[in-house]
Amino acid sequence: MAEVIAQEKQGSKQRKKLIRIDMTPMVDLGFLLITFFMFTTNFTKPNIMDLGLPAKGPAPTKVIDEKNQVTFIIGKDNRIFYHQSNSNELNTSNLKETSFNGMTIPKIIAEAYNKAPKKENFTVIIKPTDESSYDNFVDMLDNIAIAKKERYGITDIKPWEKKVYDELTK
Template sequence: MAEIQIKEQVNGKKTTIKKGIHVDMTPMVDLGFLLITFFMFTTNFSKPNVINFSNPPKNTGLPTEIDYRNQITFILGKEGKVFYYQSDKKDLNGKSLKEVSFDKFQVAKTIESAKANAPRKEIFTVIVKPADDSKYKTLVDMLDELTLTKSERYGISEMNDKEKELYENKIQ
C-alpha cells in the first residue's frame, strides 16, 4: 500500500517530510498470474496433424479380389526409394517392378495415369507395402501423395515372398 505523508512542526513551522512512495506489488503479481491463467485456458492450442484411417464398411457387396488393372501396388524401400507395379501376381517379375520418386510429383502422376487406364475407376485401389528397412517418413509421404490424388480406396499391407525377393534384387 502507499504510505501517508506526515506533517511535523519544526521550530514553529509546519514542514512536510517527503518520503519516497512505496507501492506494494503483491496484488499486481496476483493479477498477473490470474491473467496468464485466463489466457492459457482460453487460447486455442495448435491441433495435432493426424492421418485418419478408417476401416472399410462391412458387406459392401464389392469383390474382395480386385483385378490388377484396377489397382496399383507401391513398395516403399530404404532411403526413400519407391517401387511400383501393376501386373497380375503370377506375372510379377523384375521388369514389372519399376522405380519412381517423390520428386516433381512423379508418384502422383503414376497414380493418376494408372487410374485413368483402369477399367472401373470407381473401385481403383492403391496398395502400399512398406519394406522392413523403409522409414516412417516415406510412408507419411506416400499417404500425402494419396491425399493429393484424392485416392479414397487404399490399403497398407505386408509384402509377400515374391515381392520381397524382387525388392531385394532391385536394391542391390
C-alpha cells in the same frame, strides 16, 4: 500499498526512512496477465489424417485384378517402387522406381486409374518393407490424399515381390 516508516535515531539529526512495498496487487496483476494471454493465444489443432479402416465383419474375398490396382512398395533409404503386375509377370523391368518429389506419385496413380477397366474397383495398395521409415509411409498416404483416391489398402509385401525388390536394391 506502500508504507513509509520513519524512524529517528537517537543523537542524530538524520531520519532514516524504511520503505515497505506491499506486493499483493502485483500478484493479482500477474494472474490477470497470465489469464489474458491464455485466452488470447491461438491453440493449434493437431494435423490428423483420417485413416479409413474397414468395418468389422467377414473379410472380403473379392480379388482385385492387377489392372484395377497399383501397388507401391516402400523401401529403405527413401526409395519407392511401383508395379501393376501379378506374381507370374513381375520382374526387375516391371518393378519401377519413383520418388516422393513433386507430383510423381499422384501422376502415377492417375495414369493407373485412367487405364483401369473398372474404375469403381480401382485400389491403391501400399506395401511397406521392414526397412521403410514411418515418414515415407505418411508421405505415401499424403500422396494418395492428393490424388483424391479414397480406396486404398495396406498390406505386407508378398514373397514374390520381396524377391524382385531384393534384386533391385542390392
